[in-house]
Amino acid sequence: MDPTAAPGSGGTPGDSDATSPTNTTVTLPPLTLRDVPRLASSSPAAAAAVPNPISRHPYFHPPANFYISPGDVSLRHAFFDLVSAAPSPLVAYRRGGPRRDLAVDPAAARAALVTCGGLCPGLNTVLRELVVGLQELYGVRHVFGVAAGYRGFYGADEDHVRLHPAAVDDWHKKGGTVLKTTRGGFDLGKIVDGIVARGYTQIYAIGGDGTMRGALAIFEEFKRRGLNISITGIPKTVDNDIGIIDRSFGFQTAVEVAQQAIDAAHVEAVSAVNGVGIVKLMGRSTGHIALHATLSSRDVDCCLIPEVDFYLEGKGGLFEFLYERIKKKGHAVVVVAEGAGQELIPRTDDQKREQDESGNTVFLDVGPWLKSELGRWWKREHPDELFTVKYIDPTYMIRAVPANASDNLYCTLLAHSAIHGVMAGFTGFVPGPINGTYSYIPLEDVAVAKNPVDVNDHKWAWVRSVTNQPDFLKSQA
Numbered sequence: 279m280d281p282t283a284a285p286g287s288g289g290t291p292g293d294s295d296a297t298s299p300t301n302t303t304v305t306l307p308p309l310t311l312r313d314v315p316r317l318a319s320s321s322p323a324a325a326a327a328v329p330n331p332i333s334r335h336p337y338f339h340p341p342a343n344f345y346i347s348p349g350d351v352s353l354r355h356a357f358f359d360l361v362s363a364a365p366s367p368l369v370a371y372r373r374g375g376p377r378r379d380l381a382v383d384p385a386a387a388r389a390a391l392v393t394c395g396g397l398c399p400g401l402n403t404v405l406r407e408l409v410v411g412l413q414e415l416y417g418v419r420h421v422f423g424v425a426a427g428y429r430g431f432y433g434a435d436e437d438h439v440r441l442h443p444a445a446v447d448d449w450h451k452k453g454g455t456v457l458k459t460t461r462g463g464f465d466l467g468k469i470v471d472g473i474v475a476r477g478y479t480q481i482y483a484i485g486g487d488g489t490m491r492g493a494l495a496i497f498e499e500f501k502r503r504g505l506n507i508s509i510t511g512i513p514k515t516v517d518n519d520i521g522i523i524d525r526s527f528g529f530q531t532a533v534e535v536a537q538q539a540i541d542a543a544h545v546e547a548v549s550a551v552n553g554v555g556i557v558k559l560m561g562r563s564t565g566h567i568a569l570h571a572t573l574s575s576r577d578v579d580c581c582l583i584p585e586v587d588f589y590l591e592g593k594g595g596l597f598e599f600l601y602e603r604i605k606k607k608g609h610a611v612v613v614v615a616e617g618a619g620q621e622l623i624p625r626t627d628d629q630k631r632e633q634d635e636s637g638n639t640v641f642l643d644v645g646p647w648l649k650s651e652l653g654r655w656w657k658r659e660h661p662d663e664l665f666t667v668k669y670i671d672p673t674y675m676i677r678a679v680p681a682n683a684s685d686n687l688y689c690t691l692l693a694h695s696a697i698h699g700v701m702a703g704f705t706g707f708v709p710g711p712i713n714g715t716y717s718y719i720p721l722e723d724v725a726v727a728k729n730p731v732d733v734n735d736h737k738w739a740w741v742r743s744v745t746n747q748p749d750f751l752k753s754q755a
């Protein structure tokens with residue numbers, strides 16, 4: 279793009295030699311609003327019939343700018359290069375938050391909350407805040423917890439527990455999910471039948487990428503059957519592998535807890551002669567936890583993630599690098615994400631086919647494999663030199679903990695954002711922060727949006743500059 283040729287341009291929007299600030303007018307590409315679906319009854323007339331009960335709150339009096347206006351949007355990309363190319367069209371989402379008028383009558387609402395997939399710090403905080411927000415902000419009296427994931431919708435009566443603020447008061451202090459969670463069991467027909475049979479009018483499905491795909495299928499089935507029930511997917515993933523949103527809750531807590539494992543690996547390594555400490559961290563298809571834990575720790579010599587291929591032996595390989603590092607400073611620490619190097623680990627045909635109940639590929643354990651391969655290599659290549667390798671697997675310890683303060687705050691805002699959207703009549707959406715602004719994103723978009731580590735981005739470059747690890751380009755081998 280030639281910026282000077284852009285209509286309305288008042289100058290060159292690149293760097294200039296000016297010694298004082300200048301104003302440059304630039305014409306941006308058109309903006310596309312990726313709007314979220316609405317319940318059929320949420321016509322402007324119906325909406326105007328139900329003023330937000332927060333306006334009548336006995337103690338809190340909403341200030342002038344409290345309510346989100348119907349025109350408020352947030353931009354998907356907060357920054358772009360005006361000189362080379364701005365994204366075209368610019369994508370916007372509806373801003374999350376309370377609306378002045380509701381499309382849903384709180385007195386007639388019946389909400390169901392469900393948690394699916396793996397654990398993540400903060401699940402109980404989201405549940406707590408959904409219960410408290412629904413009842414205390416909006417006066418929704420019928421709130422139920424559905425036990426053990428999607429299968430709970432077609433389970434027994436005991437699988438549907440009535441929830442109220444006093445019952446959930448201290449849930450934010452607990453790890454895991456009080457409602458229990460499972461994988462698999464996604465029988466669409468039975469789930470929707472179960473929802474209809476119990477008269478639920480709003481569903482809050484808290485889970486990861488699989489849960490979002492399930493929520494989308496439920497949303498489509500509601501539409502097919504002409505049901506005026508709303509569904510919102512609340513994104514949970516300790517791996518941070520859901521796209522569009524800034525990050526998922528629980529992720530920062532997991533990174534924080536991972537520091538203890540890295541510290542221990544470091545102590546073991548420095549206390550041995552030619553010591554190596556290996557830590558395996560979660561990250562099935564994305565290496566965000568490993569990357570962030572490496573950057574925060576500074577004790578890590580090599581970070582292995584699923585997005586970057588590596589090899590073990592030969593010039594430019596992992597083992598030669600570790601040997602050199604040990605020669606230089608006496609020890610080395612390796613952080614490996616669970617999904618890294620999967621294609622290097624020998625496996626049987628049965629192992630290749632193995633899936634969990636949700637259909638996710640079952641990975642082989644990269645940690646013990648790496649440990650034994652390194653031990654074997656050292657014995658073969660350097661038989662006369664002492665060597666110790668210690669392996670630490672804190673996998674479940676980093677996710678089976680309560681959320682830290684910042685994740686608890688995030689969970690609270692996320693839950694309230696979900697409720698505000700549902701009460702405004704939105705459905706088939708995911709609430710989440712985009713560039714710090716809570717927004718509503720169509721489930722359709724989130725269900726397919728992955729969030730791999732961008733290895734061409736600054737963050738991976740920081741890792742490389744902190745660890746000075748090889749880039750594992752085969753040409754060097």
Ligand SMILES: Nc1ncnc2c1ncn2[C@@H]1O[C@H](COP(=O)(O)OP(=O)(O)O)[C@@H](O)[C@H]1O
Nearest residue numbers: 395396461462464485486487488489491492636
């Ligand atoms: N493509 C899909 N369509 C419908 N339901 C799905 C799909 N993928 C996963 N699910 C269901 O979503 C739930 C959670 O999925 P899972 O992959 O275990 O965890 P997560 O949501 O954390 O990724 C399970 O009940 C699973 O059966």
Ligand SMILES: O=P(O)(O)OC[C@H]1O[C@](O)(COP(=O)(O)O)[C@@H](O)[C@@H]1O
Nearest residue numbers: 395396486514515516517560561562
């Ligand atoms: O042993 P489980 O419960 O299947 O969980 C292991 C998996 O859970 C994860 O944390 C991902 O879980 P989700 O897909 O539920 O977010 C992965 O890191 C890991 O592979």
Ligand SMILES: [Mg+2]
Nearest residue numbers: 395486487488
């Ligand atoms: Mg998943």
